[in-house]
Amino acid sequence: MSEGTGSRPVYSMAxxxxxxxxxxxxxxxxxxxxxxxxxxxEGGTRRYSSxxxxxxxxxxxxxxxxxxxxxxxxxxxxxxxNAALRQEIADHGDGTPGA
Numbered sequence: 001m002s003e004g005t006g007s008r009p010v011y012s013m014a015x016x017x018x019x020x021x022x023x024x025x026x027x028x029x030x031x032x033x034x035x036x037x038x039x040x041x042e043g044g045t046r047r048y049s050s051x052x053x054x055x056x057x058x059x060x061x062x063x064x065x066x067x068x069x070x071x072x073x074x075x076x077x078x079x080x081x082n083a084a085l086r087q088e089i090a091d092h093g094d095g096t097p098g099a
Contacts, residue, residue, distance in 0.1 A: 006054070009039035009047035016048040020056055027056070033069045035059050035076065 016038075017024045030036050031046075036055055038046040048056075055076070062072045 006050040009049045009052070011048040011053065013038075013046050013048070016053060016056070019053055020060065022056070022060065029069075030056060030059060033073065035069065035073055 011019065013024050013027055017027055020027075027036075027046075027048075031038065036052055036059075038048045038052055041047060058076065058079075059072055062075055063069075067075060
């Protein structure tokens, strides 16, 4: 299986909203603001993965800390970039030149 289980879109909007304790309208707002991009069925129904749920939990944490939605988008981008750079370093040894 090439796709991780966390990235498999299985949750409907209603289930995702219940898991997060958020109204469905909030999930639609997050999507409009570009904070998440749920998968869609052929009929256009949103489907959320465990990774999406984790991301929305992070969005909620940042909102609770007082960060606005634009700031949250930037924080998430930087966290993702940081994780990618850390993985690149891990893949190439200790990160020292010539290693």
